[in-house]
Amino acid sequence: xxxxxxxxxxxxxxxxxxxxxxxxxxxxxxxxxxxxxxxxxxxxxxxxxxxxxxxxxxxxxxxxxxxxxxxxxxxxxxxxxxxxxxxxxxxxxxxxxxxxxxxxxxxxxxxxxxxxxxxxxxxxxxxxxxxxxxxxxxxxxxxxxxxxxxxxxxxxxxxxxxxxxxxxxxxxxxxxxxxxxxxxxxxxxxxxxxxxxxxxxxxxxx
Amino acid sequence: xxxxxxxxxxxxxxxxxxxxxxxxxxxxxxxxxxxxxxxxxxxxxxxxxxxxxxxxxxxxxxxxxxxxxxxxxxxxxxxxxxxxxxxxxxxxxxxxxxxxxxxxxxxxxxxxxxxxxxxxxxxxxxxxxxxxxxxxxxxxxxxxxxxxxxxxxxxxxxxxxxxxxxxxxxxxxxxxxxxxxxxxxxxxxxxxxxxxxxxxxxxxxx
DNA sequence: CAGAAAACTACATCAAATGTAAAATTACAA
DNA sequence: TTGTAATTTTACATTTGATGTAGTTTTCTG
Numbered sequence: 001x002x003x004x005x006x007x008x009x010x011x012x013x014x015x016x017x018x019x020x021x022x023x024x025x026x027x028x029x030x031x032x033x034x035x036x037x038x039x040x041x042x043x044x045x046x047x048x049x050x051x052x053x054x055x056x057x058x059x060x061x062x063x064x065x066x067x068x069x070x071x072x073x074x075x076x077x078x079x080x081x082x083x084x085x086x087x088x089x090x091x092x093x094x095x096x097x098x099x100x101x102x103x104x105x106x107x108x109x110x111x112x113x114x115x116x117x118x119x120x121x122x123x124x125x126x127x128x129x130x131x132x133x134x135x136x137x138x139x140x141x142x143x144x145x146x147x148x149x150x151x152x153x154x155x156x157x158x159x160x161x162x163x164x165x166x167x168x169x170x171x172x173x174x175x176x177x178x179x180x181x182x183x184x185x186x187x188x189x190x191x192x193x194x195x196x197x198x199x200x201x202x203x204x205x206x
Numbered sequence: 207x208x209x210x211x212x213x214x215x216x217x218x219x220x221x222x223x224x225x226x227x228x229x230x231x232x233x234x235x236x237x238x239x240x241x242x243x244x245x246x247x248x249x250x251x252x253x254x255x256x257x258x259x260x261x262x263x264x265x266x267x268x269x270x271x272x273x274x275x276x277x278x279x280x281x282x283x284x285x286x287x288x289x290x291x292x293x294x295x296x297x298x299x300x301x302x303x304x305x306x307x308x309x310x311x312x313x314x315x316x317x318x319x320x321x322x323x324x325x326x327x328x329x330x331x332x333x334x335x336x337x338x339x340x341x342x343x344x345x346x347x348x349x350x351x352x353x354x355x356x357x358x359x360x361x362x363x364x365x366x367x368x369x370x371x372x373x374x375x376x377x378x379x380x381x382x383x384x385x386x387x388x389x390x391x392x393x394x395x396x397x398x399x400x401x402x403x404x405x406x407x408x409x410x411x412x
Numbered sequence: 413c414a415g416a417a418a419a420c421t422a423c424a425t426c427a428a429a430t431g432t433a434a435a436a437t438t439a440c441a442a
Numbered sequence: 443t444t445g446t447a448a449t450t451t452t453a454c455a456t457t458t459g460a461t462g463t464a465g466t467t468t469t470c471t472g
Contacts, residue, residue, distance in 0.1 A: 006438080007439085011437090011450090012450085037428065038427085049452065050451055052428090053450080057428080122336070125339075126335065126336040127332055129336055130332040133335055137375065140379055153379060154379070154380060154393050154397065157393075158373070158396070161372040161397065162371055162401045162404070165369075165370060165371015165374070165375070166363070167364070168339075168367055168371070169339075169346060170364045173347070173359060173363040174360060177359065187363075190364070191363065194408065195368045195404070198404025198405050198407055199404050201404055201407035201408060214470070242457090242459085253420065253421050253422075255423090256419080256420055264459070264460095
């Protein structure tokens with residue numbers, strides 16, 4: 001499973017990680033907007049121009065691991081068992097997506113500061129919402145493909161959008177009212193249950 | 207209700223409208239990213255610097271009327287009648303928010319191109335999602351205030367997020383699959399009904 | 413009409429992002 | 443090992459969005 005990488009590839013990976021580490025450290029230390037790309041590049045010992053051959057923008061460093069969660073969720077949906085109903089699948093997919101946050105050891109240490117950045121810096125908030133939105137599109141299409149008899153594409157979209165939309169808003173409103181990160185996750189979890197219960201009711205007429 | 211404006215205010219309004227009109231015309235004609243702020247300012251006969259005393263950024267011109275819909279929705283919620291249940295209120299608020307799009311005559315002509323921009327230009331998509339998200343926060347708080355006995359803040363957030371999240375995703379997934387603007391609105395409307403039905407089921411135990 | 417307040421303009425400046433061409437590094441085959 | 447091709451990095455220039463500032467013009471008020 002693990003490829004043997006040549007020197008070139010290994011160096012590239014090292015530079016990439018150095019850029020990420022330097023960027024996050026600087027962002028935490030002096031703020032995202034107060035940190036320039038030149039400073040990040042200098043801290044990682046490369047030229048400013050090189051930064052942009054690793055990341056298309058300053059924002060992209062923050063979201064370098066944004067696909068982890070969605071990929072996990074997609075895998076869960078693709079591995080649908082014969083007895084699985086769409087709503088259950090969706091529930092499991094979202095749970096596993098959340099779980100992706102705590103999987104990597106080194107990543108785990110990055111997550112808290114990154115989360116804080118994404119929740120507080122306006123441009124990062126916008127970018128995060130965009131990524132989340134596009135991942136929902138993928139999720140809806142995957143859910144429809146996995147359960148074509150149970151859900152058409154529009155229904156799958158409505159379901160995915162409702163569950164994630166509800167969880168997202170509940171989590172962030174709770175944070176806005178002073179909740180801790182744990183309380184925030186719990187608010188999101190409860191909202192997910194809340195919306196899923198509604199969906200189950202709609203989808204399972206007695 | 208209409209204030210008598212001095213010459214200064216009238217000129218400011220005229221300049222503002224000139225900037226908006228020039229910007230949208232140029233955006234449509236040659237694309238958002240291909241249009242520079244200098245060009246907009248020149249077309250509106252002001253200096254480039256003056257543009258930024260009317261709009262904080264190039265993006266902001268596109269979203270100059272973004273508060274119309276949310277303000278209408280908030281008004282509907284604030285004017286809750288004695289018999290109104292939270293779910294009905296939410297339904298009406300969203301309908302009226304949509305309706306805001308077709309209310310102004312001159313505005314109506316701007317809406318189609320603006321919509322197209324917001325749906326296709328990445329930075330505008332992100333900004334639009336951010337504005338929508340923040341308006342949902344306002345909506346959730348207003349809904350909770352209007353129906354404090356029926357919904358706590360977390361439930362109101364989950365409900366608002368679910369309904370709007372579902373409608374948004376359904377509408378845009380339908381567009382992504384080649385739907386016309388009318389079909390897109392219809393997809394959003396149906397998703398709203400879909401999620402509301404679920405909420406009603408959850409909130410009205412027999 | 414005079415003085416105050418506000419708006420506009422002409423700069424200068426900074427940071428993000430892109431293009432380009434030369435230099436350095438790595439890969440690979442003879 | 444050495445020569446050469448491919449790739450990466452770098453330095454430099456340029457564009458564009460955005461902000462600061464100082465001075466001029468316009469509008470308001472008494």
